[in-house]
Amino acid sequence: MDARIVRYGDLRPCKTAFIDAHTPGSNQKENFTIIGGGVSESPDQHVHIRDTPGFNIGAAGQPPKCRNSLHSHRTAEVFFVLKGRWRFFWGRWGNAGEVVLEEGDIFNIPTGIFRGFENIGTDYGMIMAILGGDDAGGGVIWAPQVITDAKDHGLVLGRNGKLYDSKKGQSLPEDVPPMPLLTDEELKQFLEPTTRDVVPEFVARYWDLMALSDRQPAKVIGAEGALKDRPGFEVELLSRNSIPDEFHAHDRHVVLMPMRGHWRLRYDNGPETVLNPGDTALVKPGERHALAPSMTGEASLYRVIETADPAGLTRRLA
Template sequence: MTSAEMEARIVRYGDLQPCKTAFIDAHTPGSNQKENFTIIGGGVSESPDQHVHISIPHGFNIGAAGQPPKCRNSLHSHRTAEVFFVLKGRWRFFWGRWGNAGEVVLEEGDIFNIPTGIFRGFENIGTDYGMIMAILGGDDAGGGVIWAPQVIEDARDHGLILSSKGKLYDSKKGQALPEGEKPMPLLTEDELKAFPEPTTADVVPHYVARYLDLMALADRQSARVIGENGKLRDKPGFEVDFITNRSASEASQSHDHPAVLMPVKGHWKVVWEGGSATLAPGDTMSVPENLPYTLTPSMTGEAALYRSVGTADPAGATWAPAA
């Protein structure tokens, strides 16, 4: 594969194209400054304005959210896995029907495999613009987002209506639901009872991994974060490894499924027959299946990288208490 062909599978941080109208809370005060990025796969955006950088199926989606301080993402749920790691800033994640069942604060490099089937939201509590990267299970990411009822009601008060087909219409732009199309129904009280309310103590020990802990685990070999024998619970349809400057190997490697490389710290050099590329934090690279490559830091100093590869596992199990 030539360098030009591979460059088409690299999304540079500086080339990311944001969408500010991706979801139903795009006009809601406190959430109206969000930027959403769909990097690999179609994602779960509800807006036709969302730009997809790489549409090649991987068995999972890669996205990102960029938010200024005090900006939050409203309470929602997914039918498949949702894994976040903090690229930049300081973030508070919260969950439950009203967002008060539990919470955790993540720093740069920390990763959170949010349990499937619970309402969750997040906000930038840092002092500068922050960015979190996301891995969503499945090629279709579970068919969209399930919003807490109050989010849909708040959005309606600010001019946005979500159709039952998951498409947004903005009355501020003169848009209305097409004739015969109904708005997204609110979840009933009985339906809401099916969404668990795990506490912080239920979730954090089993679903959160800290950057410094992973650096220690990956001192001599890459650390399996999610997947078979992973540090975090669940086998969500993809596995995630954490690689550092100390555990990186110059040995050639390849995978049965496409691999996605996402640097957190430092610069990384990827070499394959036909070319090479250097990745920086915020860059995303898709390595084709069965293509041998080497992955090493391109300079001295601290370096860390998350790698995600699809598996044959189901795309995430509903949350359940630890055994």
């Protein structure tokens, strides 16, 4: 059981995970790869659990005013805010639309748009990420200006998806060309949706979900969810009265991600432990387990369940 739990306090960050790691304004980011290989471009990235249950789990930690540069993925990218206050923005230049998320809010970002995010709170912030597919979509697609700016600060991305840092004496191998910038024709494939296009169908607010989680799990992402999408996994929010404290099992992988409070996880005829906010636990198919808050007070937990939907794809706006 311990081998499939990653504690918040044990998370190992990488500060050079992506091409904007030296770019002013983005150079204080910390990236975490929790379950699966993730999309890091750096060999320095530590992977906590390499098993991939059909999706990847990661996180980003940033101090105030630090931002993640504009990029896109080929598969689903879902964030919920664990700590802090965050602004998400999107579009070719990041000015097509934006939304501010508070702690517990969740954002299922549609594919086919460039997106970025920044910590607009007053303290170090943390967002948890769910990336669709076993290979997390094959990497990151960067807006052209991100690659150009990074080169001015010593980082070059190879066509092989790996970073080379001139500050460490590295350079592109002779047989590896630089990652080409997207052409004008390719850029036309990326959408420019407004805030009104995105927020109603792709953002769910924590306190709305908490209200819906009384006496049953709140369906967040899935065919029956508040966000009706099928990206290769379903997401539910559990609170104190959502499920009985009884042993049960799922026929697919489940990931438990506490948001608030402390949760007791027990295995049938086996060990038990307590999960805390920021912890991540992987439960394998068929494992009988029970889950319940272990203390009084506010308690909430995001539960991610693998589905048979193909390739971790999320909905693309028309």
